[in-house]
Amino acid sequence: MAGDRTPRPARHCDRRTARGHLGHERIASDAPAAADGYINARDRVVEPHGPVRVRRCGAIRGGARARGDGARGTAVRHPRHSKGELVGWVTIETLSVSYGDTHVLEDVSLRIPRGSLVAVLGPSGCGKTTLLRAVAGLLPVTSGTIRVGGRLVTGPGVQRAPEKRGMGWVPQDASLFPHLSVGENIGFGLPRTKQNDDLYCEPGEASGRVGGLLAGLTRRGRANRARPAAGLAGTAAHASPLAAVPISPDRGRQTSRAARIIELATMVGLTELVDRAPSQLSGGQAQRVSLARALAPRPGLMLLDEPFAALDPLLRSALRTEVAALLRGQHNTSLLVTHDQEEALSLADFVAVMRGGKILQFGTPADVYERPVDPWVAGFVGDTVELDGIWQDGRVDCGLGSLPADWMGAPDAGSAPVDGTMVRVLLRPEWLTLAEPSIELGTDAATTAIAYAGHDALVSFTLDGDLVVRARVAAPDLPRIGDRVKLGVRQNALAYPLDC
Numbered sequence: 001m002a003g004d005r006t007p008r009p010a011r012h013c014d015r016r017t018a019r020g021h022l023g024h025e026r027i028a029s030d031a032p033a034a035a036d037g038y039i040n041a042r043d044r045v046v047e048p049h050g051p052v053r054v055r056r057c058g059a060i061r062g063g064a065r066a067r068g069d070g071a072r073g074t075a076v077r078h079p080r081h082s083k084g085e086l087v088g089w090v091t092i093e094t095l096s097v098s099y100g101d102t103h104v105l106e107d108v109s110l111r112i113p114r115g116s117l118v119a120v121l122g123p124s125g126c127g128k129t130t131l132l133r134a135v136a137g138l139l140p141v142t143s144g145t146i147r148v149g150g151r152l153v154t155g156p157g158v159q160r161a162p163e164k165r166g167m168g169w170v171p172q173d174a175s176l177f178p179h180l181s182v183g184e185n186i187g188f189g190l191p192r193t194k195q196n197d198d199l200y201c202e203p204g205e206a207s208g209r210v211g212g213l214l215a216g217l218t219r220r221g222r223a224n225r226a227r228p229a230a231g232l233a234g235t236a237a238h239a240s241p242l243a244a245v246p247i248s249p250d251r252g253r254q255t256s257r258a259a260r261i262i263e264l265a266t267m268v269g270l271t272e273l274v275d276r277a278p279s280q281l282s283g284g285q286a287q288r289v290s291l292a293r294a295l296a297p298r299p300g301l302m303l304l305d306e307p308f309a310a311l312d313p314l315l316r317s318a319l320r321t322e323v324a325a326l327l328r329g330q331h332n333t334s335l336l337v338t339h340d341q342e343e344a345l346s347l348a349d350f351v352a353v354m355r356g357g358k359i360l361q362f363g364t365p366a367d368v369y370e371r372p373v374d375p376w377v378a379g380f381v382g383d384t385v386e387l388d389g390i391w392q393d394g395r396v397d398c399g400l401g402s403l404p405a406d407w408m409g410a411p412d413a414g415s416a417p418v419d420g421t422m423v424r425v426l427l428r429p430e431w432l433t434l435a436e437p438s439i440e441l442g443t444d445a446a447t448t449a450i451a452y453a454g455h456d457a458l459v460s461f462t463l464d465g466d467l468v469v470r471a472r473v474a475a476p477d478l479p480r481i482g483d484r485v486k487l488g489v490r491q492n493a494l495a496y497p498l499d500c
């Protein structure tokens, strides 16, 4: 009999920060047109968004849709084709990417509905960043297509330049221009007019005047500040080129460039810091600037490459919630890469679980957590209790008794197995319940270990035959070591083929 398994995704390592910089240098040479951030207006993608309300506050401001609406599917309904497939604003079809002889992505297909946040979740080295870079147009692909808003940006004979894809990029390490102020970093991707570089205008829009709060961002205001050493200019190569891609603002809006910078700074809670140098920011503040810089040109797709991974756990948790709310409030379509299952499950509308260059499962957070396609996905997205069992007429006989079960074999492999077939039984630790030992129903167990986590604990119980299972128990209900209990199961077990 198998015991319980609680595999954890590999934690992040320092390699990424260093690789991020190398990546940007490579990106910069791939995308020379993005180096100064300005391209022709005709190359811009018009992505209609509603006006952004400016509020003065200390934290990132998001929209009305609170966390959970999207991810739990209660408020946001994404359109589907008649066959039930999601309608993708970004559609990736059978994408393959290789580095020389190394195949990294194999037949990856993904639909990202408009206005949704999709998380790509997978262990280190599975190809998450490669997928993001391919979508951004920073890598040649071996085969497959990528469409954004119905337009082919990658495909046979087509490789639209990164700066013409209308995408914003938020890297893991912020990658701010060290010689530019916070405000100038935010406005880096916003075009300037010839007459007045403080104005962010579409052709035909009238220019305006700026003053007050915005004065520090005017040409004169900047001239009054100390200029950076000339040698630092080259560090522009470290900033994300996509962050510098100017995309069209809403036509008809006469938004000064400086006003847009203040709007973004306010949105990310940094109004007071627009004149600061990046070196004077905390890690969380730098990431907010990076986010604002990527959002400034109103990209049609935001690409976020583990943007919270370098932050401490408390800040990471707070900032990611704020960022997700902000992206939703702006109705951004976003693709977030992460190896952190909690981040993916708590932020995303949809999660794509990736392993070895393939997407194993795509679904809502609840789908991938409660109905994982195989035990590996189950273990990657959360703690599991795994047992051997025997299938018996819609139930499994296992160490926890006879449990009602759902057959999780591949859909094309036919219906449930014949009675008597050996299966792998899978449960989540929080599906187990505890009761007094005198209760008739349930399985006798002895409490043998407690891994305390404050709000709850993973408690190990030994069953007859020395089988050990772990249950998640709320802190007020914790037994003591040695206590005997009756274990029950509150929802259907999942049964997988042995070779799954």
Ligand SMILES: Nc1ncnc2c1ncn2[C@@H]1O[C@H](COP(=O)(O)OP(=O)(O)OP(=O)(O)O)[C@@H](O)[C@H]1O
Pocket: 016, 099, 102, 104, 122, 123, 124, 125, 126, 127, 128, 129, 130, 131, 339
């Ligand atoms: N430029 C490159 N040349 C050759 N191999 C590469 C290159 N970049 C990445 N790889 C390899 O491709 C595979 C996927 O890398 P990728 O960075 O996409 O993974 P990842 O899932 O983002 O990992 P991590 O979470 O550690 O960043 C890895 O095995 C990596 O070593």
